[in-house]
Amino acid sequence: xxxxxxxxxxxxxxxxxxxxxxxxxxxxxxxxxxxxxxxxxxxxxxxxxxxxxxxxxxxxxxxxxxxxxxxxxxxxxxxxxxxxxxxxxxxxxxxxxxxxxxxxxxxxxxxxxxxxxxxxxxxxxxxxxxxxxxxxxxxxxxxxxxxxxxxxxxxxxxxxxxxxxxxxxxxxxxxxxxxxxxxxxxxxxxxxxxxxxxxxxxxxxxxxxxxxxxxxxxxxxxxxxxxxxxxxxxxxxxxxxxxxxxx
Amino acid sequence: xxxxxxxxxxxxxxxxxxxxxxxxxxxxxxxxxxxxxxxxxxxxxxxxxxxxxxxxxxxxxxxxxxxxxxxxxxxxxxxxxxxxxxxxxxxxxxxxxxxxxxxxxxxxxxxxxxxxxxxxxxxxxxxxxxxxxxxxxxxxxxxxxxxxxxxxxxxxxxxxxxxxxxxxxxxxxxxxxxxxxxxxxxxxxxxxxxxxxxxxxxxxxxxxxxxxxxxxxxxxxxxxxxxxxxxxxxxxxxxxxxxxxxxxxxxxxxxxxxxxxxxxxxxxxxxxxxxxxxxxxxxxxxxxxxxxxxxx
Ligand SMILES: Nc1ncnc2c1ncn2[C@@H]1O[C@H](COP(=O)(O)OP(=O)(O)OP(=O)(O)O)[C@@H](O)[C@H]1O
Ligand SMILES: [Mg+2]
Numbered sequence: 189x190x191x192x193x194x195x196x197x198x199x200x201x202x203x204x205x206x207x208x209x210x211x212x213x214x215x216x217x218x219x220x221x222x223x224x225x226x227x228x229x230x231x232x233x234x235x236x237x238x239x240x241x242x243x244x245x246x247x248x249x250x251x252x253x254x255x256x257x258x259x260x261x262x263x264x265x266x267x268x269x270x271x272x273x274x275x276x277x278x279x280x281x282x283x284x285x286x287x288x289x290x291x292x293x294x295x296x297x298x299x300x301x302x303x304x305x306x307x308x309x310x311x312x313x314x315x316x317x318x319x320x321x322x323x324x325x326x327x328x329x330x331x332x333x334x335x336x337x338x339x340x341x342x343x344x345x346x347x348x349x350x351x352x353x354x355x356x357x358x359x360x361x362x363x364x365x366x367x368x369x370x371x372x373x374x375x376x377x378x379x380x381x382x383x384x385x386x387x388x389x390x391x392x393x394x395x396x397x398x399x400x401x402x403x404x405x406x407x408x409x410x411x412x413x414x415x416x417x418x419x420x421x422x423x424x425x426x427x428x429x430x431x432x433x434x435x
Numbered sequence: 436x437x438x439x440x441x442x443x444x445x446x447x448x449x450x451x452x453x454x455x456x457x458x459x460x461x462x463x464x465x466x467x468x469x470x471x472x473x474x475x476x477x478x479x480x481x482x483x484x485x486x487x488x489x490x491x492x493x494x495x496x497x498x499x500x501x502x503x504x505x506x507x508x509x510x511x512x513x514x515x516x517x518x519x520x521x522x523x524x525x526x527x528x529x530x531x532x533x534x535x536x537x538x539x540x541x542x543x544x545x546x547x548x549x550x551x552x553x554x555x556x557x558x559x560x561x562x563x564x565x566x567x568x569x570x571x572x573x574x575x576x577x578x579x580x581x582x583x584x585x586x587x588x589x590x591x592x593x594x595x596x597x598x599x600x601x602x603x604x605x606x607x608x609x610x611x612x613x614x615x616x617x618x619x620x621x622x623x624x625x626x627x628x629x630x631x632x633x634x635x636x637x638x639x640x641x642x643x644x645x646x647x648x649x650x651x652x653x654x655x656x657x658x659x660x661x662x663x664x665x666x667x668x669x670x671x672x673x674x675x676x677x678x679x680x681x682x683x684x685x686x687x688x689x690x691x692x693x694x695x696x697x698x699x700x701x702x703x704x705x706x707x708x709x710x711x712x713x714x715x716x717x718x719x720x721x722x723x724x725x726x727x728x729x730x731x
Contacts, residue, residue: 248731249642269647272731277644287639291445303442304645 196258198222199387205255217411231391233408239391247281280354282362286345288333295329301352319347338365359390454665456625460618461669461708469677471607478600492555492585510581523568530557626718655720662715666708
């Protein structure tokens with residue numbers, strides 16, 4: 189039986205969430221926020237502030253030490269392993285360290301989520317080729333990760349995260365290894381997806397990027413979360429997307 | 436491009452040693468089991484031979500050619516008495532001339548007059564096959580009281596061989612036990628090592644939302660196939676060696692050594708590579724399960 193408070197209207201909802209690794213200090217302290225469907229957030233904070241840790245809670249790699257996390261409407265601590273697997277298939281993650289499979293070429297790395305979902309090879313071929321062309325890697329389909337530059341690997345990681353049009357996209361420093369022009373191009377890819385309904389969180393150190401796209405920031409400092417409204421003028425789009433409900 | 440169903444496996448990693456180790460272990464195990472089975476078969480054959488009956492000869496002529504006359508009858512009486520009172524002996528009879536004639540017909544022809552030939556008297560001793568008499572004891576008793584009696588020495592030799600082979604069989608059993616333990620440990624650890632190398636694949640596929648059951652099943656099946664391939668090669672390589680040894684033993688020992696295997700024994704041998712592959716399957720299933728449990 190699903191109890192009423194196991195359900196949430198948000199894509200993600202954190203209630204008094206704290207996290208510590210083993211017996212270490214609290215990395216995240218009493219964090220409460222929610223992500224509305226179709227919202228777009230940056231996540232900022234200095235190195236070691238806990239951005240990757242917070243994202244790990246969102247992509248079901250870690251469980252909070254205290255508090256409760258809801259994902260796609262369901263309480264994480266009440267989910268069966270099968271449900272967690274099903275939820276993960278609706279989340280796209282760009283890992284900070286890419287996590288590409290070295291034994292697969294660019295095409296097969298990007299195709300991985302589709303193959304796990306059991307899609308038809310013909311469809312896979314079409315979609316993967318299109319997307320790789322979009323991120324400028326149409327000539328590297330057959331290259332293995334070790335034969336690619338850091339920026340090229342990063343773009344493959346991004347393509348793998350978005351290929352299945354996830355409900356929630358979590359990108360951890362997705363533009364760390366590309367120039368500003370490519371960074372903007374990739375951000376536009378996330379925007380396209382966001383327009384189609386995907387909820388997006390992009391952790392980044394790139395303040396230029398945060399400045400030029402008017403989205404709210406989830407800012408981490410000393411383990412606490414502060415929500416910073418879009419920088420500069422409120423653009424129409426940003427105000428529309430900024431739908432955080434106050435708790 | 437990788438095969439559609441192959442994307443989960445880093446072939447460089449797991450294909451390297453699992454089949455080789457399985458092949459090697461199966462090769463050794465097959466040879467040892469085949470050896471054990473043929474010793475067992477020979478033992479059966481020898482035991483049957485020794486179980487049926489045995490013969491005692493009483494010479495009718497002295498070494499210098501003079502007839503022994505009444506001494507023969509005295510010796511026969513004593514021999515019958517000794518054998519009939521030996522535990523494990525069911526009966527002892529002197530073969531009469533007609534039986535001797537039948538026995539000798541292949542050599543002397545049907546018309547030979549046995550009574551006119553200097554043949555020894557033969558005493559046929561039937562033996563309780565479940566509780567055979569001690570041939571050593573019988574021989575001692577006979578030598579003491581009927582020095583002229585000749586106990587079929589081939590059977591004594593065979594009895595010693597049976598004792599030796601029994602000991603050998605126990606030794607083979609012990610080696611097999613050690614070998615099975617080694618095979619199990621080796622296959623389990625090789626499988627686990629192969630999986631350790633694949634852990635980054637496993638954890639990523641898990642992160643991308645593959646179900647535990649799917650991953651366990653894929654990996655177990657993958658390792659089963661790769662272990663089976665290696666095991667069958669090890670098995671096939673052992674066959675010519677078994678065949679060679681069989682032919683060699685047949686050439687040097689005739690019927691004494693029963694080295695060829697029955698159909699059911701071959702099936703037992705085939706069980707070795709199958710069991711090894713199945714072991715790799717189970718180990719993978721369990722190890723992947725344990726590995727995935729480390730994650731949410
Ligand atoms: N697996 C772990 N075990 C123990 N401590 C960890 C682990 N992962 C991260 N930490 C610690 O948690 C803190 C936050 O790390 P995290 O990776 O979340 O920071 P971040 O904001 O992503 O940093 P960066 O911008 O450099 O990527 C750091 O102090 C780090 O040392
Ligand atoms: Mg980080």
